[in-house]
Amino acid sequence: MTDLTPGFTGSPLDRLDHERDDPAALAAHIANPRARLLLLDGLDPIVGADGTLAWGSLADAPADAELALLGLIEGTPRFAALTMPPADRGAYPIFALLAALPPGEAATYAAARSLIGWHARNHFCARCGTPTAVMRAGWARRCTVCDEEHFPRTDPVVIMLAEHGGRVLVGRQPRFPAGRYSALAGFLEVGESLEEAVARELHEEAGVRATAVRYVASQPWPFPSSLMIACIAEVASDEIVLDTKELDHAMWVTREDVAASLAGDPAAPFIAPPAYAIAHTLFVAWLAGR
């Protein structure tokens, strides 16, 4: 309970940004017999008994798949195959796999999953409707008619604990497993700072008014490609006005409650989010006085 490093961070990947526009460099990496391909089950990771991701050779890619150069790990080029994955099974079926992956392995997987998923959803130009083609070693697409360049999308999401009188606010979404509560969260919108998005979401979902917002930590979240930005917000009152379209229930919990939940105490008032979710990091940080 002292680890403040969020899940999905710490990938050893060197992303080689400076080589993405260099076709000769890309060709050399593809021709490198030591080049490795990330092996996936659809979009899900394949995790070895030792808790590491499974890698194969480039010959394991489907014949019609283009390759994205993820970067270098331990000096070896690493690729992902840009296949059209089967329908997204969502995050839940793979949560057991994620729990078995060390954060650095999960981070490499997150980059690949978000990139593959983005390509699968962007075969056409949003500006003119024409098919697009892979460019920049798999890190962009270009329209074959209007030349518009499209880059992988990352959606900022604010996730926050409202704090009042030594307690924090937790809520449960209808889709959560039984007993699970977490920090409130929502997508940041155009024209907002992250502090403003935190204040808006807390007011929309729970009717509380933020008076101060402090940043705690961030993590990528590859379902499909969010940047989770975790904050703690002091609020003016503990009176909750629940948005029942977003949340089943919300409640204020004490430090003792949060400590019991993180410890997995069956008498705790809620089941905490898993360690790889930044909400978990947020609870740990709050207990640590951050």
Place this chain on the structure above:
Amino acid sequence: MTDLTPGFTGSPLDRLDHERDDPAALAAHIANPRARLLLLDGLDPIVGADGTLAWGSLADAPADAELALLGLIEGTPRFAALTMPPADRGAYPIFALLAALPPGEAATYAAARSLIGWHARNHFCARCGTPTAVMRAGWARRCTVCDEEHFPRTDPVVIMLAEHGGRVLVGRQPRFPAGRYSALAGFLEVGESLEEAVARELHEEAGVRATAVRYVASQPWPFPSSLMIACIAEVASDEIVLDTKELDHAMWVTREDVAASLAGDPAAPFIAPPAYAIAHTLFVAWLAGR
């Protein structure tokens, strides 16, 4: 030089998220004779002598333009017309206008500009290439064939001062006005935390290695729709290896240098970014010991 509130923040807009899926509520706002339309010159703001944005009536919208409900200001519904704006003239021609806009007015403008621009670039479904239609009172589009929903995009950008031995690193991009230096910056990629994006960008652009990253502030930046996330990063060495494709020059500057630049001292070693840019806030925050 004591203001730590970033530009483009503080809009009085109540975004009315809960009404966006309610056609009757939207119709009532459109029928409200007090409803106001943000007046624009292409995508640029029209700024009155009193430094406020110009608003007209909904009758001022082009006949074929759809309307986006920005939200309420002072109890009055506020709309933007979703026109196809002329080719983006970029940020620079409107910088004088932005300097005249109070941050709250600029923030309302930023939301509208990013939203209008996003619609103009997303008339087709990126998944299947079919035309999309406006939904959610102008806050999303839906594919008319595959039903995929598309939401306005916000791109997280990290902008950071590397700090070493009491100095910070500033750089100039080739497109900057003469004498201008700023914090280094770059787009966050899928699979990265913001701290990891800061470290990667500093290493790519200047060859320095971050040992600790602290968050300072954020702002929306509507060219076309970024979330600027400002940080200060301690780095291990002051030896610069410049990426000359990204930067013309980079240099270490002292507190005295930064103070002189912010004060507009003609003897200062660089011209600071304008007050509405979060790089300016970052310099002020660094001087204030944040």
